[in-house]
Amino acid sequence: MSSLPLALYVHLPWCVRKCPYCDFNSHALDSTGETSSKAQLDAATEKQYVQALLADLDHELRAWPEVAERPLVSIFFGGGTPSLMSPAGYQAFFAGLGQRLALQDDCEITLEANPGTVEQSRFEGYRQAGINRLSMGVQSFATEQLQALGRIHSGEEAILAAEAARQAGFDNFNLDLMHGLPGQTPELALADLQQALALKPQHISWYQLTLEPNTEFFRRPPRLPDEEVLVDIQDAGAALLAEAGYANYEVSAYAQPGYQARHNLNYWQFGDYLGLGAGAHGKLTRQQADQPGGLLIERRWKTRQPQAYLSRLLEGRDFLAGSESVTQDQRPVEFMMNALRLREGVAAEIYNQRTGLPLTDLQPLLDKLRQQGLWTDQQDRLACSELGWRWLNKVLEEFL
Ligand code: SF4
Structure with a gap:
């Protein structure tokens, strides 16, 4: 990736x-x-x-x-x-x-x-x-x-x-x-x-x-x-x-x-980030054939308490408190909850690149939002219309 x-x-x-x-x-x-x-x-x-x-x-x-x-x-x-x-x-x-x-x-x-x-x-x-x-x-x-x-x-x-x-x-x-x-x-x-x-x-x-x-x-x-x-x-x-x-x-x-x-x-465009430090969260992506769309997207988080975090250094242990992969069902809503915070949204092509899923899966929903005047007319963007921006929570609910 x-x-x-x-x-x-x-x-x-x-x-x-x-x-x-x-x-x-x-x-x-x-x-x-x-x-x-x-x-x-x-x-x-x-x-x-x-x-x-x-x-x-x-x-x-x-x-x-x-x-x-x-x-x-x-x-x-x-x-x-x-x-x-x-x-x-x-x-x-x-x-x-x-x-x-x-x-x-x-x-x-x-x-x-x-x-x-x-x-x-x-x-x-x-x-x-x-x-x-x-x-x-x-x-x-x-x-x-x-x-x-x-x-x-x-x-x-x-x-x-x-x-x-x-x-x-x-x-x-x-x-x-x-x-x-x-x-x-x-x-x-x-x-x-x-x-x-x-x-x-x-x-x-x-x-x-x-x-x-x-x-x-x-x-x-x-x-x-x-x-x-x-x-x-x-x-x-x-x-x-x-x-x-x-x-x-x-x-x-x-x-x-x-x-x-x-x-x-980078967060809003569903990019990757390493998270270091007590309680830090990260998100990383790699190609992996057995995952949806051939992509493993993993969220990783570190132990929260500062003293517990420092103790792991002294004990030579990993700092990870947990990790989980973002499932196929979670990806559309996670992507949109970030991307639609942006007034101009994001380029449509990054949806497949960053979730591994085809945008065509969302087409019926995007058409419905467009008919309601909540979605942009630009085919190459994923973004709310002016009206949709004012009703952002309602738009996001549709992806849940
Ligand atoms: S407690 Fe610290 S991190 Fe939280 S708002 Fe106050 S200054 Fe910021």
């Missing part, structure tokens, strides 16, 4: 403290809840974690040796809070990675940074280590909303962090912002967006707060804006972003021309 793009996701499972809305695999570094502007992993844990990531990669390459022939199109350090790891930690990781895998010349390498854990010298170090894109978890610039979200930074610190990133040479960065926050009005949501736009990011992820199971907010829900207010926020915010030149190319993603997030595009 050398023609299928391969990306790398690396998970850093620690945060300064746990945010009440967060259902990611993140664990408080400091149980006292104390924060520091220089928060970071201790040197011994960092060194061990980098060793574990590389050992994890070695296990992956033993299970999937053909992956070593495929250069990486993108790398994403997500979390948790990857900016808790020092530039030296990333340098050590890249040195080991380079001995095992090749990177495409224009490989996009993104680091998620929490504005409460970074300063300019650290940004410069990340840049020198090879990171060429930042994604900053700002969420809001308003003090009241940040406090309600349990964030460790102020709005002012977020502004300073974005400016420091630019001064350190980052000319490609994303700001993560949430809306529909406790006590938020359309005016406050727009003020957040206007502040974000003033920082001139190339990309903005603007998504609505949802209450996820296994979070503090789910157990004790805050009072969120009414449905009508949420619709007003969504409409006004989308209009503001469009006016400022940011295209809404995915449900929650807005980009200036040429700055779509390549790593995420």
Whole structure:
């Protein structure tokens, strides 16, 4: 499957403290809840974690040796809070990675940074280590909303962090912002967006707060804006972003021309990715005659608890917690749940290439959606129409 793009996701499972809305695999570094502007992993844990990531990669390459022939199109350090790891930690990781895998010349390498854990010298170090894109978890610039979200930074610190990133040479960065926050009005949501736009990011992820199971907010829900207010926020915010030149190319993603997030595009286009680190997930594909369409598509995930993950290094064990192949029945819906998040959808030809299944199997359903005005008229694309985009969940239900 050398023609299928391969990306790398690396998970850093620690945060300064746990945010009440967060259902990611993140664990408080400091149980006292104390924060520091220089928060970071201790040197011994960092060194061990980098060793574990590389050992994890070695296990992956033993299970999937053909992956070593495929250069990486993108790398994403997500979390948790990857900016808790020092530039030296990333340098050590890249040195080991380079001995095992090749990177495409224009490989996009993104680091998620929490504005409460970074300063300019650290940004410069990340840049020198090879990171060429930042994604900053700002969420809001308003003090009241940040406090309600349990964030460790102020709005002012977020502004300073974005400016420091630019001064350190980052000319490609994303700001993560949430809306529909406790006590938020359309005016406050727009003020957040206007502040974000003033920082001139190339990309903005603007998504609505949802209450996820296994979070503090789910157990004790805050009072969120009414449905009508949420619709007003969504409409006004989308209009503001469009006016400022940011295209809404995915449900929650807005980009200036040429700055779509390549790593995420690979997920949405059903590409492959290695997942390294505690709780990381990966998806890999290879030709195998006894599988549907002659393709084995395997999802693989790693042990979640940071200490259990590190123990596996010391015990010389594999880091895998589980794996399963994507069945013939699951493939159409998994493909569409990703591809249809994209406003322009995907080229029709990649359906067969990436699922192993003929697109003709879906033709009756696509014809029905087209008759209902929910599907594009372009025969060479798989995409919703304007109407279908507004009723995306209804369209996806049809593939279930
Ligand atoms: S900083 Fe991000 S990953 Fe960490 S707890 Fe908060 S939302 Fe979750």
